[in-house]
Amino acid sequence: MKHNLLLRVIAKYLFPVIALFAFYVQFHGDFGPGGGFQAGVILSVAFIFYTLVYGLETAEQIIPPYVLRILASTGVLIYAGTGVVTMLMGGNFLDYDLLSLNPIEGQHIGILVIELGGGITVSAIMLMIFFAFAGRARS
Amino acid sequence: MIFIELISWLFIATGALLGIAGGIGIHRFPDFYSRLHAVGITDTLCAAMFLIGLCLQTGVSIASLKLLLIFIFLFFSSPTATHALANAALLGGLKPELDEEYHGHCFDRRPD
Amino acid sequence: MKYPVKHIISLGVLLFALWLGLSGQLNALMVSLGLASTIVIVAITHRMDTIDNETYPAHMNLLLLRFWLFLAREVIVANIDVIKRIFRPGKNISPQLFELPLTLKTDLSRVIYANAITMTPGTVSTNLDKKTVTVHALSIEAAQDLYSGRMANAVPEDYEDE
Amino acid sequence: MIDIIFGHYNYWIVIFLMMAGFYTVISRGNLIKKIAGLNIFQTSVFLLYISIGYVSEGTTPIIAEGFTKYSNPLPHVLILTAIVVSVSTIALGLALVVRIKEAYGTIEEDEIHEQDMSL
Amino acid sequence: MKNITVTVLIDALIDITLLAFLAITAIAIIHMRNLFVIIMLFGIFSLHSAGLFVVMDAADVAFTEAAVGAGISTVLMLATLALTKNHEEKKPPHHARLPLLVVLITGGALVYGTYDIPSFGDPMSPAQQHVKPHYIERSIEETGVANIVTAVLASYRGYDTLGEVTVIFTAGIGVMLLIGGRLLRRKKQEDD
Amino acid sequence: MIYTVAAFAILVTISLALARAFMGPTLYDRILAVNMVGTKTVLLIAVFAVVSERTDMLDIALMYALINFIGVVAVLKLVEQGNFHTSGDDGKGGPSLK
Numbered sequence: 001m002k003h004n005l006l007l008r009v010i011a012k013y014l015f016p017v018i019a020l021f022a023f024y025v026q027f028h029g030d031f032g033p034g035g036g037f038q039a040g041v042i043l044s045v046a047f048i049f050y051t052l053v054y055g056l057e058t059a060e061q062i063i064p065p066y067v068l069r070i071l072a073s074t075g076v077l078i079y080a081g082t083g084v085v086t087m088l089m090g091g092n093f094l095d096y097d098l099l100s101l102n103p104i105e106g107q108h109i110g111i112l113v114i115e116l117g118g119g120i121t122v123s124a125i126m127l128m129i130f131f132a133f134a135g136r137a138r139s
Numbered sequence: 140m141i142f143i144e145l146i147s148w149l150f151i152a153t154g155a156l157l158g159i160a161g162g163i164g165i166h167r168f169p170d171f172y173s174r175l176h177a178v179g180i181t182d183t184l185c186a187a188m189f190l191i192g193l194c195l196q197t198g199v200s201i202a203s204l205k206l207l208l209i210f211i212f213l214f215f216s217s218p219t220a221t222h223a224l225a226n227a228a229l230l231g232g233l234k235p236e237l238d239e240e241y242h243g244h245c246f247d248r249r250p251d
Numbered sequence: 252m253k254y255p256v257k258h259i260i261s262l263g264v265l266l267f268a269l270w271l272g273l274s275g276q277l278n279a280l281m282v283s284l285g286l287a288s289t290i291v292i293v294a295i296t297h298r299m300d301t302i303d304n305e306t307y308p309a310h311m312n313l314l315l316l317r318f319w320l321f322l323a324r325e326v327i328v329a330n331i332d333v334i335k336r337i338f339r340p341g342k343n344i345s346p347q348l349f350e351l352p353l354t355l356k357t358d359l360s361r362v363i364y365a366n367a368i369t370m371t372p373g374t375v376s377t378n379l380d381k382k383t384v385t386v387h388a389l390s391i392e393a394a395q396d397l398y399s400g401r402m403a404n405a406v407p408e409d410y411e412d413e
Numbered sequence: 414m415i416d417i418i419f420g421h422y423n424y425w426i427v428i429f430l431m432m433a434g435f436y437t438v439i440s441r442g443n444l445i446k447k448i449a450g451l452n453i454f455q456t457s458v459f460l461l462y463i464s465i466g467y468v469s470e471g472t473t474p475i476i477a478e479g480f481t482k483y484s485n486p487l488p489h490v491l492i493l494t495a496i497v498v499s500v501s502t503i504a505l506g507l508a509l510v511v512r513i514k515e516a517y518g519t520i521e522e523d524e525i526h527e528q529d530m531s532l
Numbered sequence: 533m534k535n536i537t538v539t540v541l542i543d544a545l546i547d548i549t550l551l552a553f554l555a556i557t558a559i560a561i562i563h564m565r566n567l568f569v570i571i572m573l574f575g576i577f578s579l580h581s582a583g584l585f586v587v588m589d590a591a592d593v594a595f596t597e598a599a600v601g602a603g604i605s606t607v608l609m610l611a612t613l614a615l616t617k618n619h620e621e622k623k624p625p626h627h628a629r630l631p632l633l634v635v636l637i638t639g640g641a642l643v644y645g646t647y648d649i650p651s652f653g654d655p656m657s658p659a660q661q662h663v664k665p666h667y668i669e670r671s672i673e674e675t676g677v678a679n680i681v682t683a684v685l686a687s688y689r690g691y692d693t694l695g696e697v698t699v700i701f702t703a704g705i706g707v708m709l710l711i712g713g714r715l716l717r718r719k720k721q722e723d724d
Numbered sequence: 725m726i727y728t729v730a731a732f733a734i735l736v737t738i739s740l741a742l743a744r745a746f747m748g749p750t751l752y753d754r755i756l757a758v759n760m761v762g763t764k765t766v767l768l769i770a771v772f773a774v775v776s777e778r779t780d781m782l783d784i785a786l787m788y789a790l791i792n793f794i795g796v797v798a799v800l801k802l803v804e805q806g807n808f809h810t811s812g813d814d815g816k817g818g819p820s821l822k
Contacts, residue, residue, distance in 0.1 A: 004226065005379045007797065009362040010219045015299070016292050017212070018790050020266050023288035024273045025595075025783070027281065029682045032475060032780035033591035037497045038599050045603030045791050050299070052607075052794070052801050055811025062298055076701050079694055094690040104676035111677060111686040118697050122497060125704035126604055129504045133611035134808035136511060136711045148726045155733030157330070158764065162740030164337040165760070171752050172375070173346055174744075176333055176389045178760050179372035181737065184330045189730065189767045193774045201275040202779035205786055208272070209770060212789040213763065218369035220759055220793035225377035225387065227800040228752040235387060238345035419544075420651025425643060426551040432639040433558040439635075440628035443621040445567050445612065449574065452605075453558055456581050459597075460554075463590045468660060469653030470540060473591040473778050474680040476672055482655070484589040485664045486680040490689060493681065494696035496596045500604055501703035507612040508710040514616040521622050539776045542731045546768065549735045553742060560746050568751055575758045575795055576745060579765045582788075586769050586781060594769075595784050602762070602788060606795040611808050 004053070011053040018046035026119045030108070036115035040122025047123075048130050056134050068128045075121025079114050086110075147195035154188030161185060172235040175225055182217040186210070263293045321405045322367055329371040333389065347388040351397060353381070356408060364406045368397065423464040430457035442522035444510045448503060455499045462488040546587045554580045565621040571609045575601065592681045727775040734768045755799060762792040 022043035029035030051059040083093040090098065096110025097103040157180055164177025190210045194203045270285035271277075336343050355361050358381075365376040365384050373393040378385035388394040396402075430453055437450025466488035474486040510520055517525050557577050564570050578601025585594035613619065650657035667680055667688070677683040685693055738761055745757035766788045773781035801808060 003380070004800075005358055005381065006219065006222055006362050006365050006376075007800075009358055010215065012299075014215065014790070016262065016266055016296050017269065019292045019295070020269055020288060021273070021787065021790060023284075023292070024270060025787075027284045027288070028274060028276075029686075030677045030679055031276070032679065033473070033595045033681075033783055035493075035592065035679075035682050035685065037493060038592075038595045041497065041500075041596070041599040041604060042787065042791065045599065045794060048603065048607055049791075049794050049797065052797050052808070056809040058811065062295070072701060072704060076697055079697055083690075083694070094694070096687065107675040107687060108677070111675065111682060114686050114690065114693070115682070118693065121697050121701055125501065125700050128704050129501065129508075129707045130604075130607065130611070132508070132707050132712050133504075133511070133608060133615065136615055137807045138809050151726050151730050154767075155730050157334070158733055158737040158767075159740075160334050160337055161760075162737040164333070165744045165757070166740065167337050168344065169342075170346075171750055171756065172348075172377075172387045173344055173389055174753065174756060175375045175387070176372050177337065178756055179369070179375065180330050180333055181760060182763050183326050183370055183372065186763060186767060187326075190770065193770055196774055197779070200779075201272075202774070202782060204272050205779070205782040206770065206774075208269075209766065209782065209786050209789045212786065213766065214370065215366075216789060216791075216793045217759075217763060218366040220796045221369050222365065222376055222379070223793065223796045223800045224752060224755055224759065225375050227755075227796075227803040228750075229377050229385070230800075231752070231803040233750060233752060235346060235348050237348055238391075416651065417647075420654070421646050421649065422548065423551065423652045424646045424649055426555055428639055428642045428646070429555050430558050431642070432635045433555075433562060435638070436628075436631055436635045437562050440624070440631035441621070442624060443567070443618075445609070445616070445618070446570065446621055448609075449561060449570050452574065453561065453577070456577065459593070460581065460584065463585055463588045463593060464652055465657075465659045466590070467588045467653050468655045469543075470536060471589055471653075471655070472776065473589045473780065474668070475591065475778070475780055476678045476680065477778070479777075483668050483680065485660055486667050486684050487663060488659075489590045489593050489681045490684045490692075492590070492593050493596050493685065494693060496593065496600055498696055498699050498703070500600045500608075501700045501707075503605065504608055505703050505706045505710070507608060508707045510612060511615045511711050514618070520616050520618055538725070538727055541728055542772065542775060545728065545731055546735065546772070549739075553738065556742070556746075566751070569754055572751070572754050572758050572795075572799075573745065576742065576761050579758075579761050582784070583765050583768055586772055586784060591778070591781050591784065594781075595787070598784055598788055599791070602791050603794050607798045610795075610798045610802050614802050614807050 007053050011050055015046055015050050018049070019043060022046060022123075026115065027112070029115050030111065036118030036120075037122055039115075040119040040124075041126060043119070043123040044126035044130070047127050051130070051134065056131065056138075060131070063127070065128070065131060068124045068131070072121055072124035072128060075117045075119070075124065078117030078120065082110060082113050082117070143195055147192040150188045150192030150195065154185050154192060157181065157185035157188060170236040171228060171233060172225065175221055179221065182213070182221070186213055186217075259293055259297060262296065263289050266292060315407050318363075318367075318405055318407050322370065325367075325371050325402065329373045329393070332393075333372040336389065344389050345391050347391060347394045348377070348385065349388070349394060350383045350385050352383055354400075354403065355406060360406050360408050364403060367402060367406065371402075424461070427457050427461045427464065430454075430460070444513065444520040444522065445507075447522075448506050448510065451506070452499075452503060455495075459492045459496065462492050543587055547584065550580050550584050550587070554584070565623070566619060567613055567621060568619055571606060571613065574609070575606055578602070578605070592679070727771060730771050731768065734764050734771065738764050738768075755796060759793070759796060762788065766792070 022039045025034035025042060026036060026039030086095045086098050087093055096107045099106035099109045161177050161181030165174045168174045168177055190206050194206045197203045266289045267285060274281055353361055355364055365379045368374050368376040368386055373389045374397060375387045376384050377387050386397060434450045434454030434457060438447050441447060466485035468482055468484045471482040471484045472480045474483040514520050517528055557573055561570055561573050582594045582597040582601060585597055667684055671680050671683040675683045675687050741757045741760040745754045748754040748757060766785045769781060769785040773779055
C-alpha cells in the first residue's frame, strides 16, 4: 500500500513511537503493568503495521527471516541460560539471589534479564507467525 | 481549587453529551459515509473534552502527561483509521448515497 | 537525503524525550536503558529510511502550533454543525463526494491536510494521492468551505523536503 | 437473594460464554468458526480466573502508597501468560486450517468428511 | 482513597454492563454467518474483555489482552481469511438439537455448581487465603519489585514462565512447519 | 459523582455503537462501530484509571490509542489487494467484498 500516501507517511512516523512504547513497557514491568510478554506483542504489532503498509518484501529486507529465527531461539536461551548461570554459581535453577552480592539487586537483574528473554521470543515468534501467514500466498 | 474542579466537571459533562450525540448520530444518518461524520464527533471533540477534564483533575504529574499523550496519539490514529476505512469502503465498491441536486455541480469544479 | 545526521539526531532526541516523559524514573539504569532503546529504534528506522529513502522533518516549528490552534477552532465549529444536523428532524444532509486538487508540495503536508479534513466532522478524506484528495462531505457548505482553500492555506509547508 | 444474584452474576455470564463457545465448537462445521468458538471459550476461562482473583474495594496488585487491599496476583500471572499462549495456539490452529484448505479445497467439516469417505 | 464509594459504584456499573455486552456479542458471533463480520465482532469481544480486566483490577492481564486483541489476533484471522478465500459460512443442513441439549445440560450443571462458590469479590474466599498473603506482604522485601504480578511471574513462578515461553516457541515452530514455506504448486508436480 | 455520569455516558455510547455493529447493513458499518467502541474503551479505561487513582492503568489506554487502528489497516489491505504480501504498487486491485 505504498501508493496510499496517508498510510505510508503515518506508518513512517508512528512506527518509532509504537516501538519506543514497546521498549518502555518491556523495561517498566517492575513499576507498572507490563513486561516481556506485552512488550513483545506490541513490538511485533509495530512491525506488522509496517509490513501491511510497505509490503512483505520490504519488511523482510529489514528483518530477514533467519534473523527472526535466531532471535526467537536467543530469547529462550537467555531465559534458560539465566537459570543455568545461577546453577553454575552454586544455587538452584533461576535462583536470582546469587546474581549480585545484594539479593534484592540480584532479583532485580534476574527479572529484567528473563523479561528481556521472554520479550525477544514473543516478538520474534509473533512476527514469524505473521510472516508465515502473509507469505503463504506468494508462489 | 473548587473552580478547577467545576471546570473539569463541565468538560467531562460536555464530553459525555457529545459522545451520546455521536452514538445517536450513527443511527440517524442513512448510509455508511455519512455515519463516518457522526463517529468523527465522538473521536475528536468528545475524546478531547474527556481527556482535558481528566487532566484538570489529576493536576501536573506523569498522569496528566500520559493523558496528553493519549490525546495526541488518538489524534494521529483515529483520522488514519477513519481514512483507511473510508478508502476500503470506496475500493470495496460501496456506493455513497449522494445528494442528487448538487452532485454534478460540485463534483469537478469550484462553485463560484 | 540532505541532512541525514540532523534528522537522525532530531528523531533520537524526540524519542528520548518521549521515553523520559513516559518513564518518569531518573535513575541511571532506566535512563541508560532508554538511551539504548532509542539507539536501537533509530537504527531500525535508519535502516528503513535507507531502503525507501524518505526523511524526517528536523524542525517542529511554530507554524505547526498555529495550525493546531486553527484546527481546534475548526473542529469545534464543525462539531456543532454536525450535532445540529443529527438532532434536526427530517432529512437535513446533502452528502457530496468530490475530488479536491492539491497545491501542497510535500507528502507530509498533504497528509496533515488529509488528516485535518478527516478530523473536522462533516468532511472525511477518502482517498489521497499526490495531486488530489477525494473528500466525502456531509453538506454543500462544508464542501464549499474546503474549496475556498482556507484550510489548505493554513497547513504548514514542510519546505525542507524535496 | 439479591446477594446471590450480584455475587454470582459474573460466574453465570462466564458459564454462558463458556457454553456459547462450546456450542459453536460442537455444532458448527466451518473450521474458522470453530476456532472463533474456541476463542470465546478461552476468554470465558480467563474471565473466570480473574473473577476469582477479584477482591471488592481492592486494587491492582502493584504496590503503591495509600492502598492496602490488593486483588490476588496469582490468577493474573496464570492468565497473562495464557493469553499469549492462546494467541500462538490459535495461530497454530489457523495454520492447520490453511493447510486443510490447500489439501481439500474447503474448510467445511462435512465436505472434508465426504472427501475422506470417497477415497 | 477518597473516591472509594465512587470506585465501587463504577466498578459494579461497568462490570455488569460489559458482561452483558460480552454475552450479547457472543450470541451475535454464533448467529452471524459472514466470517468477516465474525472477525470484526471479535474485536469488540476483545475490547470488552480488556475493559472488564481493567475493572476487575487486573492491569497486566488487560494490557496483554489489549495488545493481543487489538493487534495480533484480528490480523492473523484476516490473513487466514485471505488465504482460504471463504467469506461465508455454509448454512448448517439441520437444526443442531443434540449439541444444544449437551450444552444446556452442561451449563445447568455448572450453574448449579456456582451456588457453592463464594460471592464475587469476597475477600474471605479460599482462593484469597492460600499464597496471596505471602505474595502481597513479602514480595517487595524479597524481590524489590513493586508490581507483584511481575514478581510472581518472573521470580516465584519462573519455571512456569519458562514453560510458557517454550510453548510459544514451539507453537511458532509448528506454524513455520505447517505453512512456513511458499506454496508449492501441485499442478507442476503432476505435469512432470 | 461526575465520574459515574461519565462512565454511564460512555457505556451508553458503547451500547449504541454495539447496536450499529449488530444491525449495520454493510460490513463497513460494523467496522466503523468496532472502531468507535475502541475509542470509547480508551476513554473508559482513562476515566477508571483516574477515578481509582491507579494512573498506571493509563498505559493500557495509551497502547489502545496507538495500535487500535491496525485492524482497520488490515481490512483495507485485504479489500484492496486480497492478500497480505504485496505492497500493491502495481495498482492491481484485489477481489471486492460485499
